[in-house]
Amino acid sequence: MKKVFGVVGLGRFGFNVAKTLAEGGAEVIACDIDEEKVRQIAEIVHKAFILDATEEKALKESGIANADTVVVSIGENIEASLLVVVQLMELGVKEIVAKAVNPLHGRVLERLGISRVIHPERDMAIRLAHSLLVGGFIEEIPIADNYSIFEMLPPEKLHNKSLKELDLRRKNDITVLAIKRGERFVVNPSGDEKILPKDILVVLGNREKIGFL
Numbered sequence: 001m002k003k004v005f006g007v008v009g010l011g012r013f014g015f016n017v018a019k020t021l022a023e024g025g026a027e028v029i030a031c032d033i034d035e036e037k038v039r040q041i042a043e044i045v046h047k048a049f050i051l052d053a054t055e056e057k058a059l060k061e062s063g064i065a066n067a068d069t070v071v072v073s074i075g076e077n078i079e080a081s082l083l084v085v086v087q088l089m090e091l092g093v094k095e096i097v098a099k100a101v102n103p104l105h106g107r108v109l110e111r112l113g114i115s116r117v118i119h120p121e122r123d124m125a126i127r128l129a130h131s132l133l134v135g136g137f138i139e140e141i142p143i144a145d146n147y148s149i150f151e152m153l154p155p156e157k158l159h160n161k162s163l164k165e166l167d168l169r170r171k172n173d174i175t176v177l178a179i180k181r182g183e184r185f186v187v188n189p190s191g192d193e194k195i196l197p198k199d200i201l202v203v204l205g206n207r208e209k210i211g212f213l
C-alpha cells in the first residue's frame, strides 16, 4: 500500500516537501491557512485543505492525522507549530517531523519526543560548508533514470552506525560501494563496517531517495 504523508504549512519548505513526495509517487494530504498556497499545491497532491491547523476539529476532519508521517512546516508562529504537533501526537500520528526556526523551538520540539526535528537553514549551511571543504559538492555520475553514483558526506544520523544496522539497501534503495577514509579506500565494505563522521561515501542510489537521507 502507498505510504500516506501529511504536510501542515506550505511555505517554501512545506510546499517543496509536499511536491517532492507527490512527484515521488506518495499520497500526500496538505494544508495551509492561506488559500493561495493551498490552491498552488492542490493540483499536485492527493488532497489539499484550507484550514487553521491549530483548530483540533479542522485538523481531525482533514484526515491528516491518518497519515503515516506528518511534516509540520510552520515556522514563524512557534506557538502554532507546537499546538499542531501536540494535537497530532494526541491524534495518534506515529511519525511526526517538524521544522524548527531557532534552537529553542528545536529543543521544545525534541522534548515533545517527535521523530525528527529539522533545522533547514542551519543544516543546509553546514552541508554547504562541508561540501566546500571537501572541494565542491561531491560528485554525481548519472547511471540510468534517476540513478546515479554519488560521492557524499554521511548525514549525521548515519554516523557511527554499521552498514548492517543501517540497512540502506533495503530501506533506502542505496548501495554503499566504497568508503573514502582519509587516504584509504574501503571498497565494497562489509556489513560490519561503521560509517565515521569524516568518511566520504561512494554510493549508488536514487537521486530522490538520497535526498531523504
Ligand code: ATP
Binding pocket: 008, 009, 010, 011, 012, 013, 014, 031, 032, 033, 034, 037, 051, 052, 053, 054, 073, 074, 075, 076, 077, 080
Ligand atoms: P518557509 O521558510 O518554509 O518559506 P515561511 O517563513 O514562509 O516558511 P512560516 O511562518 O514558516 O512561513 O509558515 C509556513 C506556512 O505555514 C505558511 O504558508 C503559513 O500560511 C502556514 N501556517 C501558519 N500558521 C498556520 C496554521 N495555524 N494552520 C495552517 N497553516 C499555517
